[in-house]
Amino acid sequence: MQTGIPVNVGSTDTATPMTGNLTRLFIRDHGGSTSIIFGLSLIPIMFLVALGLDFSAAAQKQTQLNTAADAAALAAVAPGAMTQTAAQAQTTATNIFMAQASLIPNLSYSNPTVTVTQNGMTRTVTVSYTAYSINSFPNVFALLTKAAENQWTLNGSSTSTSTTSPNINFYLLLDNSPSMAIAATTAGINTMVANTQAQGGCAFACHETNPSADNLGNPNGEDNYTLAQNLGVVTRIQNMATATSQLMTTATDVMTANNATCPNGPGCYQMAIFTFNLQGNNGSNCNNTSIQVIYAPGCAASSNLSAAQTAAGNIDVVEVCKNSWLTCSNDNNDTDTDFETAMSAINAIMPTPGSGTAGNPPQEVLFLVTDGVDDEVNSSSCSEPLDSGNRCQQPFNTSWCTTVKNNGIRIAVLYTEYLPLPTNAWYNQWISPFQSSISSNMQSCASPGLYKMVTTNDDIAAAMETLFQIAISSARLAQ
8 A cells, every 4th residue: 555655755855945946046136235235325425425515615615716816916916006015015915815705605714825026127926825615514524534624725826927117207418509400311411501602511500600790691691590491401400309209209108008007107207308508608608508498297197298299399499599699798609518517417407216116216317319529618628629719629528427327327328420521621620530439439428228329311209219118128127
């Protein structure tokens, strides 16, 4: 009977494979572990997100602080601020930074460190700051960084540099002696010579004192100046007057282009115009040496500048010369170009120069326009032979140039060439012996780089403007 009954021998073997399979299935089932892993990772993810938000906010604040530092540094070198002292510029920069920083939320900050360095005309401003970005998740930050401050430290700096034009006073000392009344062009010289044959041919439009006494032989007894006007001949001295007027216009244009903040600068130019012409014999002074023709502050009201330009344009120094002779004795003497007296007078007028920066006296430039020949009564110190009337004609004595330059004043020299007149007996006797030294003598009077020479047919206005531009450019570089 038992042979047909199944024996339950393999029941245990049958159960073991089933249990192993279930175990394996459970192990391979990842559905539950995802939730567990997510749950375990959620906390650090939240920490990292919070940290990222605080870091991003701190970075944005630093960008804003950098912008504030830039604005502060630039404000301290703006044209208006360049007129301020270093201490005032420092206050300006600090106020600008603090005003912008106050608009940034969740920020702890203090006054920036502002350094203002003034080197001549160049100002350098550095604005440095340290601030703290207050975190929105301080506990997270403290936990992850183990920092007690619960804030990000922010540092930065900005530097700005500006170079300004100095304030400069220009003193124009213009030679208005009769020899400057030579015709300005070759054609003009030829016209004058052709129409003054009774005098032996004279290229000068004003080289006599009393036409009726001199018997010039001109129509209606007129003098050479009137003759030149009637012939339409332009003289060198007329060109000098026009050039002086144009120079003031150029100075005004430069100031406008440089956004000059006048009257205290930077970049303001003032012009004082003087002539030198000692009238009369033996030092008789009819017109006063170094006459102050017009004083024209370059930054003054336009009406004053206009008046100065009009005056400069109307300086008819030859006419002044001629009319003044009528009030003097010894009318037939030409000794009226006393360079030493003129330089002594202008040196006494010019004050001690400064750096030209805000709060300091202006720099100074003496602008000398002349043909370089001294003509005065001198019995002892003349380097050339004297005529019978003790008339000394010689190159300018440049000792006064040295004195002026030693005072810190630069000298710009425009030498209007004293033209050789080989057909003229007076020239051959008195001027020709030292003609070749006039130019080098005047060049030695000038400061380095501030010398120009013009001759017949040259443009005096362009030469004066070139010297002016060199003077203001070299002033910036030298300081």
